Amino acid sequence: MIEIQGLQKVIEQNTALDIPELVVREGEVAAIVGSVDSGQDMLLQILTGQATCSAGFVRMAGLDPHADRNRLSKIVGVMFKESNLYANRSAYANLAVFARLYRLPKSRIEEIIHMVGLADHASIEANQLGSSLGRRLAFGRAILHQPKILILGDPFSGCDEATVALLGDLIRQHAAEGAAILALCEDASNLESICDVLYQLSHGRIVSSHIPGEAPSQKMPFMIPARLEGSVALVDPADILYVFAQDDRAFLQTADGAIPTQFTLTDLERRLSRSGFFRAHRSYLVNLQHVGEVIPFTRDSFTLKLKDAEATQIPLSKSAARELRELLGY
Numbered sequence: 551m552i553e554i555q556g557l558q559k560v561i562e563q564n565t566a567l568d569i570p571e572l573v574v575r576e577g578e579v580a581a582i583v584g585s586v587d588s589g590q591d592m593l594l595q596i597l598t599g600q601a602t603c604s605a606g607f608v609r610m611a612g613l614d615p616h617a618d619r620n621r622l623s624k625i626v627g628v629m630f631k632e633s634n635l636y637a638n639r640s641a642y643a644n645l646a647v648f649a650r651l652y653r654l655p656k657s658r659i660e661e662i663i664h665m666v667g668l669a670d671h672a673s674i675e676a677n678q679l680g681s682s683l684g685r686r687l688a689f690g691r692a693i694l695h696q697p698k699i700l701i702l703g704d705p706f707s708g709c710d711e712a713t714v715a716l717l718g719d720l721i722r723q724h725a726a727e728g729a730a731i732l733a734l735c736e737d738a739s740n741l742e743s744i745c746d747v748l749y750q751l752s753h754g755r756i757v758s759s760h761i762p763g764e765a766p767s768q769k770m771p772f773m774i775p776a777r778l779e780g781s782v783a784l785v786d787p788a789d790i791l792y793v794f795a796q797d798d799r800a801f802l803q804t805a806d807g808a809i810p811t812q813f814t815l816t817d818l819e820r821r822l823s824r825s826g827f828f829r830a831h832r833s834y835l836v837n838l839q840h841v842g843e844v845i846p847f848t849r850d851s852f853t854l855k856l857k858d859a860e861a862t863q864i865p866l867s868k869s870a871a872r873e874l875r876e877l878l879g880y
Contacts (some may be wrong), residue, residue, distance in 0.1 A: 551575050552597075552699060552730050556606030559592055560755070560878055562839050565826045576698075579721060581733040581741045584751030590734045593751075595702055597732070598628055604877060612697050621807045624652070627697035631704045631734075633688035635676035635783045641687050642672040645694060652695040659694075666690040667716055681708035689717055690875055693724060701722060702733040718744045743816040748794050774821065776802060778813045783809060787825040791856055793818050793835040805858060828874060830854055831865045842873065863880075 551709040552574040567589045571746050574580045584590050595601035596608055599615035608615055611621050613640070635642050645659045645701050671679060676687065685708060694698060704713050705721070721744050734874040736739060741748060742762045750758040773784040791803045795815040801808040802818075811818070813865065819827070819835055830836045842857040844866065852866035 551609075552732050553609040554606070555609075557603055557608060558605040559595070559596065559601070560587075560604040560838070561592075563838050564876065565754060565839065567596075568624075568826070569754075569756055570824060570825060572749065572756065573645065576728050576730050577725050578746045579725045579731045579733070579744055580747050580749065581735055581738070581745045582749045582751050582756075583735050583738050583741070585755075589750040590751060592702055592754075594701070598626075601622055604879070616698075624695065625697055626699045626701065627695065628663065629688050629692040629693035629700075629705055630690040631707065633684045635684060635687060635691075637677040638675055640673050640681065641668050641683075644676055645691060648691055648694050650669060652802075654695065662694055667799045668859050672700055682710045682713040684715055685709050686716065689720065692722070698729055700731040702731050705733055706726050706735075714740050729822060730779075750796035772825070774802060774811070774818070776809045780807075780877075785809060785810060786796055787822055787827070787837070789841065790822075790827075791840050791858055792830075792837060793822070793827070795833045816835065828877070829869070830870050830874075831867050834864050837862050843880075844871070846871075 554569050554572040555569075557569040557690060582590065582593070582858055592601060596603060597610070597615055599619040602616050610622055613624055615622060630878060636647065642663060645662055649656070649659050663669055666689060668683060668690070669685055671683060678686060681688065685705065689705060692702070702721070705717055708715065718740065721731060733741065733745070737749060745762055747761045748762065749756050750760075773786060774790070776783045776785055785802055785804065789804050791805065793800055793802055793815065798815050800811050800815045800818050802811060813821070815833070817837065819829055822835060826836045826838045828838050836854055840856050840858065841854050843855040845853045845855055847853060849869045852868070852871040854864040854866050856862040856864065858865070
Protein backbone atom coordinates (compact mmCIF):
# COMPACT_ATOMS: atom_id res chain seq x y z
CA MET A 551 0.00 0.00 0.00
CA ILE A 552 1.08 3.56 -0.74
CA GLU A 553 -0.01 5.99 1.98
CA ILE A 554 0.36 9.77 2.08
CA GLN A 555 -0.80 11.60 5.22
CA GLY A 556 -0.49 15.35 5.91
CA LEU A 557 2.34 15.69 3.41
CA GLN A 558 3.91 19.14 3.14
CA LYS A 559 7.15 20.05 1.41
CA VAL A 560 8.42 23.58 2.02
CA ILE A 561 11.26 24.86 -0.17
CA GLU A 562 12.75 28.30 0.47
CA GLN A 563 9.62 29.29 2.44
CA ASN A 564 7.30 28.22 -0.40
CA THR A 565 4.97 25.23 -0.03
CA ALA A 566 5.81 23.02 -3.00
CA LEU A 567 3.50 20.18 -1.91
CA ASP A 568 0.46 20.06 0.34
CA ILE A 569 -1.40 16.74 0.15
CA PRO A 570 -3.59 15.95 3.20
CA GLU A 571 -4.28 12.32 2.28
CA LEU A 572 -3.87 9.88 -0.58
CA VAL A 573 -3.94 6.08 -0.39
CA VAL A 574 -3.34 3.46 -3.09
CA ARG A 575 -4.20 -0.03 -1.89
CA GLU A 576 -3.08 -3.41 -3.12
CA GLY A 577 -4.64 -4.20 -6.49
CA GLU A 578 -5.37 -0.54 -7.29
CA VAL A 579 -4.04 1.69 -10.06
CA ALA A 580 -4.08 5.44 -9.38
CA ALA A 581 -2.65 8.34 -11.35
CA ILE A 582 -1.73 11.88 -10.38
CA VAL A 583 -1.99 14.21 -13.36
CA GLY A 584 -0.32 17.62 -13.40
CA SER A 585 1.83 19.98 -15.44
CA VAL A 586 5.61 20.23 -15.15
CA ASP A 587 5.33 22.89 -12.41
CA SER A 588 2.57 21.11 -10.46
CA GLY A 589 4.95 19.58 -7.91
CA GLN A 590 5.08 16.13 -9.48
CA ASP A 591 8.87 15.98 -9.69
CA MET A 592 9.21 16.72 -5.99
CA LEU A 593 6.54 14.14 -5.15
CA LEU A 594 8.42 11.54 -7.20
CA GLN A 595 11.62 12.40 -5.31
CA ILE A 596 9.82 11.90 -1.98
CA LEU A 597 8.22 8.63 -3.10
CA THR A 598 11.58 7.28 -4.19
CA GLY A 599 13.40 8.42 -1.05
CA GLN A 600 15.51 11.10 -2.73
CA ALA A 601 13.85 13.86 -0.67
CA THR A 602 12.12 14.10 2.70
CA CYS A 603 8.86 15.69 3.83
CA SER A 604 8.74 18.96 5.79
CA ALA A 605 5.62 17.69 7.56
CA GLY A 606 3.45 14.59 7.46
CA PHE A 607 4.68 11.31 6.04
CA VAL A 608 4.76 8.89 3.12
CA ARG A 609 4.72 5.14 3.70
CA MET A 610 5.32 2.43 1.12
CA ALA A 611 4.28 -0.98 2.44
CA GLY A 612 4.57 0.62 5.88
CA LEU A 613 8.16 1.80 5.30
CA ASP A 614 9.65 5.29 5.06
CA PRO A 615 10.99 5.77 1.50
CA HIS A 616 13.97 7.81 2.71
CA ALA A 617 14.93 5.93 5.87
CA ASP A 618 14.26 2.46 4.44
CA ARG A 619 15.53 2.85 0.85
CA ASN A 620 17.51 -0.39 0.85
CA ARG A 621 14.59 -2.49 2.08
CA LEU A 622 12.14 -0.77 -0.25
CA SER A 623 14.31 -1.37 -3.33
CA LYS A 624 13.38 -5.04 -3.03
CA ILE A 625 9.61 -4.45 -3.07
CA VAL A 626 9.21 -1.22 -5.08
CA GLY A 627 9.68 -0.88 -8.83
CA VAL A 628 10.19 2.54 -10.40
CA MET A 629 9.87 3.62 -14.02
CA PHE A 630 11.21 7.17 -14.26
CA LYS A 631 10.05 9.75 -16.81
CA GLU A 632 13.41 9.31 -18.52
CA SER A 633 14.07 5.67 -19.38
CA ASN A 634 17.70 5.94 -18.13
CA LEU A 635 18.88 2.84 -19.96
CA TYR A 636 22.46 1.76 -20.50
CA ALA A 637 22.66 3.14 -24.01
CA ASN A 638 25.49 0.93 -25.33
CA ARG A 639 24.22 -2.32 -23.86
CA SER A 640 21.65 -4.61 -25.39
CA ALA A 641 18.10 -4.92 -24.11
CA TYR A 642 19.02 -8.25 -22.57
CA ALA A 643 22.17 -6.85 -20.95
CA ASN A 644 20.21 -3.94 -19.45
CA LEU A 645 17.95 -6.38 -17.65
CA ALA A 646 20.85 -8.66 -16.73
CA VAL A 647 22.49 -5.87 -14.70
CA PHE A 648 19.45 -5.61 -12.43
CA ALA A 649 18.83 -9.36 -12.39
CA ARG A 650 22.26 -9.78 -10.80
CA LEU A 651 21.43 -7.13 -8.19
CA TYR A 652 18.22 -8.95 -7.28
CA ARG A 653 19.86 -12.39 -7.66
CA LEU A 654 17.31 -13.46 -10.23
CA PRO A 655 17.79 -16.36 -12.65
CA LYS A 656 18.31 -15.85 -16.39
CA SER A 657 14.90 -17.37 -16.96
CA ARG A 658 13.34 -14.25 -15.39
CA ILE A 659 15.17 -12.01 -17.88
CA GLU A 660 13.88 -14.11 -20.77
CA GLU A 661 10.37 -14.05 -19.31
CA ILE A 662 10.39 -10.24 -19.14
CA ILE A 663 11.90 -9.89 -22.64
CA HIS A 664 8.96 -11.86 -24.05
CA MET A 665 6.43 -10.16 -21.77
CA VAL A 666 7.28 -6.66 -23.08
CA GLY A 667 7.52 -7.79 -26.69
CA LEU A 668 11.28 -7.46 -27.15
CA ALA A 669 12.13 -11.06 -28.03
CA ASP A 670 13.22 -9.99 -31.53
CA HIS A 671 15.21 -7.05 -30.14
CA ALA A 672 17.01 -8.65 -27.18
CA SER A 673 20.46 -8.24 -28.71
CA ILE A 674 19.93 -4.68 -29.97
CA GLU A 675 21.60 -1.85 -28.06
CA ALA A 676 19.24 0.36 -26.09
CA ASN A 677 20.18 3.48 -28.07
CA GLN A 678 18.97 1.75 -31.22
CA LEU A 679 15.59 0.70 -29.92
CA GLY A 680 13.65 3.94 -30.43
CA SER A 681 11.45 5.59 -27.84
CA SER A 682 8.53 3.09 -27.82
CA LEU A 683 10.70 0.01 -27.42
CA GLY A 684 12.88 1.89 -24.93
CA ARG A 685 9.82 2.50 -22.75
CA ARG A 686 8.94 -1.18 -22.95
CA LEU A 687 12.42 -2.04 -21.72
CA ALA A 688 12.22 0.53 -18.91
CA PHE A 689 8.90 -0.94 -17.79
CA GLY A 690 10.31 -4.46 -17.94
CA ARG A 691 13.20 -3.37 -15.75
CA ALA A 692 10.74 -1.88 -13.20
CA ILE A 693 8.77 -5.14 -12.84
CA LEU A 694 11.76 -7.47 -13.16
CA HIS A 695 11.80 -8.33 -9.43
CA GLN A 696 7.98 -8.59 -9.19
CA PRO A 697 7.56 -5.57 -6.89
CA LYS A 698 4.57 -5.14 -4.59
CA ILE A 699 4.50 -1.40 -5.36
CA LEU A 700 5.03 0.24 -8.74
CA ILE A 701 5.75 3.94 -9.29
CA LEU A 702 5.44 5.02 -12.93
CA GLY A 703 6.63 8.36 -14.27
CA ASP A 704 4.77 9.15 -17.52
CA PRO A 705 4.81 5.49 -18.62
CA PHE A 706 3.24 6.22 -22.04
CA SER A 707 5.49 9.13 -22.96
CA GLY A 708 6.89 8.67 -26.48
CA CYS A 709 4.96 5.43 -27.03
CA ASP A 710 3.17 4.28 -30.17
CA GLU A 711 -0.34 2.82 -29.98
CA ALA A 712 0.85 -0.78 -29.79
CA THR A 713 3.16 0.02 -26.85
CA VAL A 714 0.43 2.00 -25.05
CA ALA A 715 -1.90 -1.01 -25.36
CA LEU A 716 0.77 -3.48 -24.24
CA LEU A 717 1.91 -1.45 -21.22
CA GLY A 718 -1.70 -0.75 -20.24
CA ASP A 719 -2.45 -4.48 -20.20
CA LEU A 720 0.70 -5.22 -18.19
CA ILE A 721 -0.12 -2.51 -15.65
CA ARG A 722 -3.59 -3.93 -15.07
CA GLN A 723 -2.15 -7.45 -14.92
CA HIS A 724 0.38 -6.40 -12.31
CA ALA A 725 -2.39 -4.78 -10.23
CA ALA A 726 -4.51 -7.91 -10.52
CA GLU A 727 -1.60 -9.82 -8.98
CA GLY A 728 -1.84 -7.57 -5.92
CA ALA A 729 0.48 -4.63 -6.60
CA ALA A 730 -0.32 -1.04 -5.61
CA ILE A 731 0.44 1.16 -8.61
CA LEU A 732 0.77 4.95 -8.80
CA ALA A 733 1.46 6.77 -12.08
CA LEU A 734 2.60 10.41 -12.25
CA CYS A 735 1.65 11.88 -15.62
CA GLU A 736 1.52 15.27 -17.33
CA ASP A 737 -1.81 14.51 -19.00
CA ALA A 738 -4.62 11.99 -18.66
CA SER A 739 -4.18 10.43 -22.10
CA ASN A 740 -4.53 6.63 -22.02
CA LEU A 741 -5.22 6.57 -18.27
CA GLU A 742 -9.01 6.22 -18.18
CA SER A 743 -8.96 2.55 -19.21
CA ILE A 744 -6.36 1.41 -16.66
CA CYS A 745 -6.90 3.58 -13.56
CA ASP A 746 -9.25 3.13 -10.64
CA VAL A 747 -8.92 6.82 -9.74
CA LEU A 748 -7.35 9.92 -11.27
CA TYR A 749 -6.14 12.91 -9.22
CA GLN A 750 -5.42 16.39 -10.55
CA LEU A 751 -2.38 18.10 -9.04
CA SER A 752 -1.99 21.89 -9.32
CA HIS A 753 0.59 24.03 -7.50
CA GLY A 754 1.35 21.17 -5.16
CA ARG A 755 -2.27 20.49 -4.16
CA ILE A 756 -4.82 17.86 -5.18
CA VAL A 757 -7.61 19.99 -6.63
CA SER A 758 -9.91 17.25 -7.94
CA SER A 759 -10.36 13.50 -8.18
CA HIS A 760 -12.14 11.44 -10.78
CA ILE A 761 -13.18 7.79 -10.93
CA PRO A 762 -13.26 6.68 -14.60
CA GLY A 763 -16.83 6.02 -15.68
CA GLU A 764 -18.23 8.56 -13.21
CA ALA A 765 -18.76 12.29 -13.65
CA PRO A 766 -15.70 14.26 -12.48
CA SER A 767 -16.06 15.89 -9.06
CA GLN A 768 -14.42 19.28 -8.65
CA LYS A 769 -13.60 20.47 -5.15
CA MET A 770 -14.92 23.88 -4.33
CA PRO A 771 -12.15 26.45 -3.93
CA PHE A 772 -11.30 27.17 -0.31
CA MET A 773 -12.15 30.78 0.65
CA ILE A 774 -12.41 32.72 3.93
CA PRO A 775 -15.72 34.59 4.31
CA ALA A 776 -15.67 38.08 5.83
CA ARG A 777 -18.86 40.05 6.44
CA LEU A 778 -18.82 43.58 5.08
CA GLU A 779 -21.57 46.18 5.13
CA GLY A 780 -24.32 44.70 2.99
CA SER A 781 -22.20 41.87 1.52
CA VAL A 782 -19.85 38.99 2.23
CA ALA A 783 -16.30 39.07 0.90
CA LEU A 784 -14.71 35.73 -0.04
CA VAL A 785 -10.98 36.01 0.47
CA ASP A 786 -8.48 33.63 -1.15
CA PRO A 787 -5.94 32.52 1.51
CA ALA A 788 -3.18 33.12 -1.04
CA ASP A 789 -4.04 36.84 -0.96
CA ILE A 790 -3.72 37.10 2.83
CA LEU A 791 -0.34 38.44 3.99
CA TYR A 792 -1.06 37.81 7.66
CA VAL A 793 -3.87 37.64 10.20
CA PHE A 794 -3.87 39.68 13.39
CA ALA A 795 -6.09 39.83 16.48
CA GLN A 796 -7.50 43.05 17.83
CA ASP A 797 -10.30 43.52 20.38
CA ASP A 798 -11.22 39.81 20.28
CA ARG A 799 -11.63 39.92 16.50
CA ALA A 800 -9.34 38.69 13.77
CA PHE A 801 -8.48 40.76 10.70
CA LEU A 802 -7.22 39.54 7.35
CA GLN A 803 -4.40 41.77 6.13
CA THR A 804 -4.17 41.85 2.33
CA ALA A 805 -2.27 44.13 -0.03
CA ASP A 806 -5.46 46.23 -0.25
CA GLY A 807 -5.92 46.65 3.49
CA ALA A 808 -7.32 44.92 6.59
CA ILE A 809 -10.62 43.03 6.38
CA PRO A 810 -12.50 42.35 9.63
CA THR A 811 -13.92 38.86 10.20
CA GLN A 812 -16.37 37.28 12.62
CA PHE A 813 -13.75 34.69 13.58
CA THR A 814 -11.27 34.51 16.42
CA LEU A 815 -7.59 34.02 15.68
CA THR A 816 -7.87 30.43 16.89
CA ASP A 817 -10.77 29.79 14.47
CA LEU A 818 -8.71 31.09 11.57
CA GLU A 819 -5.61 29.17 12.63
CA ARG A 820 -7.65 25.98 12.36
CA ARG A 821 -9.13 26.96 8.98
CA LEU A 822 -5.81 28.10 7.50
CA SER A 823 -3.55 25.41 8.96
CA ARG A 824 -3.28 23.61 5.61
CA SER A 825 -2.71 26.75 3.57
CA GLY A 826 0.81 27.56 4.71
CA PHE A 827 -0.08 29.80 7.69
CA PHE A 828 2.04 29.77 10.82
CA ARG A 829 1.34 31.10 14.35
CA ALA A 830 4.27 33.50 14.65
CA HIS A 831 3.04 35.21 17.81
CA ARG A 832 0.01 34.99 20.08
CA SER A 833 -1.61 37.78 18.05
CA TYR A 834 -0.39 36.90 14.55
CA LEU A 835 -0.79 34.21 11.91
CA VAL A 836 1.53 34.73 8.96
CA ASN A 837 1.34 33.33 5.43
CA LEU A 838 4.78 31.78 4.95
CA GLN A 839 4.49 32.26 1.19
CA HIS A 840 4.88 36.00 1.78
CA VAL A 841 7.82 35.83 4.21
CA GLY A 842 11.14 37.02 2.81
CA GLU A 843 13.47 36.98 5.83
CA VAL A 844 13.74 35.79 9.41
CA ILE A 845 15.61 38.48 11.36
CA PRO A 846 17.11 37.79 14.82
CA PHE A 847 17.51 41.01 16.83
CA THR A 848 18.62 39.49 20.13
CA ARG A 849 18.92 35.97 21.49
CA ASP A 850 15.21 35.96 22.37
CA SER A 851 13.85 38.46 19.86
CA PHE A 852 12.94 37.66 16.24
CA THR A 853 11.01 39.29 13.40
CA LEU A 854 9.59 38.05 10.11
CA LYS A 855 10.06 40.44 7.21
CA LEU A 856 7.43 40.13 4.51
CA LYS A 857 7.95 40.51 0.76
CA ASP A 858 5.24 43.18 0.33
CA ALA A 859 5.98 46.73 -0.84
CA GLU A 860 6.10 48.03 2.75
CA ALA A 861 8.50 45.25 3.90
CA THR A 862 6.12 44.64 6.82
CA GLN A 863 7.65 43.14 9.94
CA ILE A 864 5.78 40.60 12.09
CA PRO A 865 6.93 39.67 15.61
CA LEU A 866 8.12 36.09 16.02
CA SER A 867 8.14 34.59 19.52
CA LYS A 868 11.11 32.59 20.73
CA SER A 869 9.17 29.30 20.82
CA ALA A 870 7.66 29.98 17.38
CA ALA A 871 11.14 30.75 16.02
CA ARG A 872 12.29 27.33 17.17
CA GLU A 873 9.25 25.62 15.59
CA LEU A 874 9.75 27.51 12.33
CA ARG A 875 13.42 26.53 12.20
CA GLU A 876 12.47 22.86 12.59
CA LEU A 877 9.68 23.16 10.00
CA LEU A 878 11.78 24.85 7.31
CA GLY A 879 15.09 23.22 8.19
CA TYR A 880 17.32 26.30 8.24
